[in-house]
Amino acid sequence: MSLTDQLMTDIKTAMKSQDKTALSVIRMLKSALMNKKIELGHVLTDQEEAQVVASQMKQQKDSLADFQKGGRDDLVAQTQAQMKVLQQYLPQQLSKAELQQIVQQSAAEIQATSAADFGKLMKTVMPKVRGRADGSLVNQIVKAFLQ
Structure with missing residues (x-):
């Protein structure tokens, strides 16, 4: 339906x-x-x-x-x-662990290793999680990953 x-x-x-x-x-x-x-x-x-x-x-x-x-x-x-x-109408939200895994995979794809790659990594991650994760949480996870 x-x-x-x-x-x-x-x-x-x-x-x-x-x-x-x-x-x-x-x-x-x-x-x-x-x-x-x-x-x-x-x-x-x-x-x-x-x-x-x-x-x-x-x-x-x-x-x-x-x-x-x-x-x-x-x-x-x-x-x-x-x-x-x-x-009730939101899709199942991704857990923090699932988000971290997506961030790690995306970072490996684009070879992001430093804080200078923050924008590129966010551009890669957001389309994958859009609607299933809060943008501010994704932002925090990406920052933590790149430090």
């Missing part, structure tokens, strides 16, 4: 159960997927769908940080609930 089909089924379920948070998040995600499809001009691949979901999750994380700084506990709780719904 494609992600779009899954979203349609989940919208119906959320409507029946009157779960307003889930319904709004699923509709937002469906809209983001449709916008990306229009932007690219073709049906989205699984990887492109995962990127859209990851982008939505990153936006929620950024909002959460802002709300916490501002002391808006009501919005913090709401954003956390929205993130919980979005989490």
